Amino acid sequence: MNVLDKNLQVASDTETPVASARIRQGKLVSSVITLAHGGGGKAMRDLIDDVFIDAFSNSSLNTLEDQARFQLSDLAQYGDRLAMTTDSYVIDPIFFPGGDIGKLAICGTVNDLAVGGAKPLYLTCAMIIEEGMQVSTLRQIVQSMADTAKAAGVLIVTGDTKVVERGSCDKIFINTAGIGVINKDYQLGVHKAQAHDRILVNGYLGDHGAAILNARGDMHLSSPIESDCAPLHELIAVLLKAAPNTRFIRDATRGGIASVLNEIADASKCGIEILETETPIRNEVKGFCEILGLDPLYLANEGKLVAVVPEAETAAALAAMRAHPLGRDAADIGCVLEDGRAGRVHMQTSFGGKRIVDMLVGEQLPRIC
Known part of the structure; x- marks a missing residue:
């Protein structure tokens, strides 16, 4: 039985006769990753045993089959539809204030499931590692993934490892x-926004993008900015319980909230207005953007969501989010317009004017996630 969720059996006893025991006990000797660690032989087996199995150990993974196996009845207890997502992470630098590439990979995938109303259950992990990487660095990343997965209540159940020559990644x-x-009660969709719906976010925007750019050493801020990288599934569950008729939720990653709002406006054939005075952005991030000529509405987030909620459920949604640690700074930043131009997003500025918030053109900050 899965220790993370006693109601979920990962695989049947007939499929996993060594359910919780490690099959092999390989020990990694080298202090750096070599091409042999991706070659399929003993070096690779030792790497998998000593680094990955040791950190991710669970009854489905430990069988070391080419696939993870689940009982459909165990999945069905949570709802009537299966959700699946995939993402790749190429962030530079791989360690940054507030997280690392391993934490980011788990949070990003958990969030992509949760914003659709899904309960995240299982993750896969495939790594492409550059020859010469320190094993200690790899262990740190893998342990970060294991810790984040445990905190999020998900299991890493299968994976793959490739090693490429120096300079190839x-x-x-x-x-x-x-x-x-x-859950059968949740029917979220980007096309479902209606006039008078409110636009909610769960806190300060742009922290991740600013943190990554600063971590690259281009700026030396006296007040360091930390990434907001976090798994949002519990916050989303709280939100949906308080506002069961929520139309749509999306985590605002690459392209920031500006891109999400434009996707909503386009798919729902509606206009959207947000208020600059109500949009939470830290002064440090505003100053950072002013110096570099960036717009914080387009900065990536890794722990922020945009939700479209019926007007009648807005107060309950905000109260529920603000009671959660990841939503204490939640805000109502605007609304879906009754007579707005379809597909158009604009911001009411603090000076009383309006400006168009268009879709991001090109790449504002490459390799941000």
Whole structure:
């Protein structure tokens, strides 16, 4: 039985006769990753045993089959639809204030499931590692993934490792896929926004993008900015319980909230207005953007969501989010317009004027996640 969720059996006893025991006990000797660690032989087995299995150990993973196996009845207890997502992470630098590429990979995949109303359950992990990476660095990333997955209540159940020659990738690239189950009561969709719906966010925007750019050493701020990287599934569950008719939720990653709002306006054939005075952005991030000529509305977030909620459920939604640690600074930043131009997003500025908030053109900050 899965220790993270006693109601969920990962695989049947007939499929996992060594359910919680490690099959092999390989020990990694080298202090750096070599091409042999991706070659399929003993060096690779030792790497998998000593680094990955040791950190991610669970009854489904430990069988070391080419696939993870689940009982459909165990999945069905959570809902009537399966949700699946995948994402790749190529962030530079791989360690940054507030997180690292491993934490980011878990949070990003958990959030991509949760914003659709799904309960995240299982993740995969595939790594492309550059020859010469320190094993200690890899262990740190893997342990960060294990800790974040445990905190999020998900299992890493299968994976893959490849090693490429020096210069063929930048240290490490990670791909994760996730599986979750959606409760039958939730019918979220980007096309469902209606006139008078409110636009909610769960806190300060742009922290991740600013933190990554600052971590690259281009700026030396006296007040360091930390990434907001966090798993949002519990916050989203709280939100949906308080506002069960929520139309749509999306985590505002690359392209920031500006891109999310434009996607809503386009899919729902509606206009959207947000208020600059109500949009939470830290003064440090505003100053950072002013210096570099960036717009904080387009900065990436890794722990912020945008929700479209019926007007009648707005107060309950805000109260519920503000009672959660990841939503204490939640705000109502605008609304869906009754007579707005379809597909158009604009901001009411603090000076009383209006400006168009268009879709991001090109790449504002490359390799941000």
